[in-house]
Amino acid sequence: MNALAATSRNFRNAARILGLDSKLERSLLIPFREIKVECTIPKDDGSLVSYVGFRVQHDNARGPMKGGIRYHPEVDPDEVNALAQLMTWKTAVADIPYGGAKGGIGCSPKELSNSELERLTRVFTQKIHDLIGIHTDIPAPDMGTNAQTMAWILDEYSKFHGHSPAVVTGKPIDLGGSLGREAATGRGVVYATEALLAEHGQAIRDLTFVIQGFGNVGSWAARLIHERGGKVIAVSDITGAVKNADGIDIHKLLAHKDKTGSGVLKRENAADVKAKFIIEAANHPTDPEADEILSKRGVTILPDIYANSGGVTVSYFEWVQNIQGFMWEEDKVNNELRRYMIRAFHNIKGMCQTHNCNLRMGAFTLGVNRVARATTLRGWEA
Numbered sequence: 001m002n003a004l005a006a007t008s009r010n011f012r013n014a015a016r017i018l019g020l021d022s023k024l025e026r027s028l029l030i031p032f033r034e035i036k037v038e039c040t041i042p043k044d045d046g047s048l049v050s051y052v053g054f055r056v057q058h059d060n061a062r063g064p065m066k067g068g069i070r071y072h073p074e075v076d077p078d079e080v081n082a083l084a085q086l087m088t089w090k091t092a093v094a095d096i097p098y099g100g101a102k103g104g105i106g107c108s109p110k111e112l113s114n115s116e117l118e119r120l121t122r123v124f125t126q127k128i129h130d131l132i133g134i135h136t137d138i139p140a141p142d143m144g145t146n147a148q149t150m151a152w153i154l155d156e157y158s159k160f161h162g163h164s165p166a167v168v169t170g171k172p173i174d175l176g177g178s179l180g181r182e183a184a185t186g187r188g189v190v191y192a193t194e195a196l197l198a199e200h201g202q203a204i205r206d207l208t209f210v211i212q213g214f215g216n217v218g219s220w221a222a223r224l225i226h227e228r229g230g231k232v233i234a235v236s237d238i239t240g241a242v243k244n245a246d247g248i249d250i251h252k253l254l255a256h257k258d259k260t261g262s263g264v265l266k267r268e269n270a271a272d273v274k275a276k277f278i279i280e281a282a283n284h285p286t287d288p289e290a291d292e293i294l295s296k297r298g299v300t301i302l303p304d305i306y307a308n309s310g311g312v313t314v315s316y317f318e319w320v321q322n323i324q325g326f327m328w329e330e331d332k333v334n335n336e337l338r339r340y341m342i343r344a345f346h347n348i349k350g351m352c353q354t355h356n357c358n359l360r361m362g363a364f365t366l367g368v369n370r371v372a373r374a375t376t377l378r379g380w381e382a
């Protein structure tokens with residue numbers, strides 16, 4: 001099942017549980033706007049190359065649309081659509097005043113030079129600049145993009161619209177980025193995990209962890225788990241995995257990765273790990289079929305639209321700081337993030353109790369219900 005079919009299936013289940021009217025259900029599912037642009041750039045050797053860029057703006061009932069931009073060879077319209085839809089439910093679960101969007105360019109960022117990446121980002125921004133904006137749609141980093149990518153978007157956008165730091169989040173601190181944003185998704189994952197474990201009378205220091213993915217989110221989650229005394233026994237990335245039953249020294253692994261790149265990770269079989277809890281730090285990492293099998297086996301899954309919402313929550317704080325023209329201390333960012341993550345967890349548990357459902361449906365019903373209410377209040381449902 002592809003990402004869009006899976007996401008839409010979860011949405012429809014939530015709509016059924018909530019008893020949503022079929023017209024409202026349909027209008028919530030259909031994206032507000034789908035953008036597809038050709039981005040042609042000269043490579044460093046002078047040859048021309050074209051890439052396809054997407055931005056799907058899914059819903060804006062609760063506020064400006066928000067979501068990352070991904071550079072990855074497998075970016076396709078269905079996947080971007082699914083990810084944009086997930087952002088709509090995620091911002092509603094976090095209860096921040098945004099809708100959902102997502103974008104991407106089908107490219108292999110590791111095969112492009114820095115100047116080629118800059119040209120590609122600038123051309124993409126030229127093609128979409130009049131469709132994004134501080135109160136319309138605010139991009140951020142995702143897989144294959146980072147603070148530097150956001151700096152290029154900010155600079156290119158500002159040529160058309162004047163200096164506009166709030167048009168992107170996850171940008172460098174020197175250009176108005178928020179303290180704590182780089183770590184925020186991983187930190188939010190850890191706060192979410194603590195909220196879940198507290199319910200089971202456990203703490204991070206009591207448990208062992210396996211982490212799939214060791215980029216921005218995975219490496220920050222690993223570092224913070226390690227600092228709290230949790231034992232990380234396996235880490236994997238696209239090239240392979242390392243494991244050590246006595247616990248991996250995450251700081252040493254990070255230093256090694258910084259020095260040599262991800263190729264240092266050796267391929268080993270980490271597939272025999274038996275998890276009691278799965279924390280979805282990535283977007284849509286679990287197929288609905290796998291979800292069902294794992295749930296039947298009694299595995300507790302903390303769903304993506306909650307577990308990784310720390311990133312967009314601190315993006316919201318960054319946007320607020322840019323609009324206020326005032327920078328927060330890092331402690332304030334982290335404390336507010338913790339408060340938002342705990343509040344959302346309790347809101348999800350409330351929906352689980354009301355509708356007698358698992359955490360994924362608790363999160364989906366919470367998010368979908370909030371968007372449905374805003375849609376109805378605006379009179380858009382007919």
Ligand SMILES: NC(=O)C1=CN([C@@H]2O[C@H](COP(=O)(O)OP(=O)(O)OC[C@H]3O[C@@H](n4cnc5c(N)ncnc54)[C@H](O)[C@@H]3O)[C@@H](O)[C@H]2O)C=CC1
Binds near residue numbers: 142143214237312
């Ligand atoms: N960066 C952010 O603030 C947020 C990211 N996310 C999601 O978290 C996930 C990771 O994003 P980032 O850390 O930003 O990306 P990144 O590009 O920094 O890192 C991705 C990591 O995943 C690894 N990877 C890719 N395929 C893999 C596979 N099949 N098995 C194991 N590892 C694999 C890569 O080697 C790399 O280590 C994505 O799904 C993204 O949409 C969600 C919320 C916010």
Ligand SMILES: O=C(O)CCC(=O)C(=O)O
Binds near residue numbers: 069141170312
């Ligand atoms: O920080 C943001 O605005 C969006 C992050 C994102 O793309 C995500 O939560 O999947």
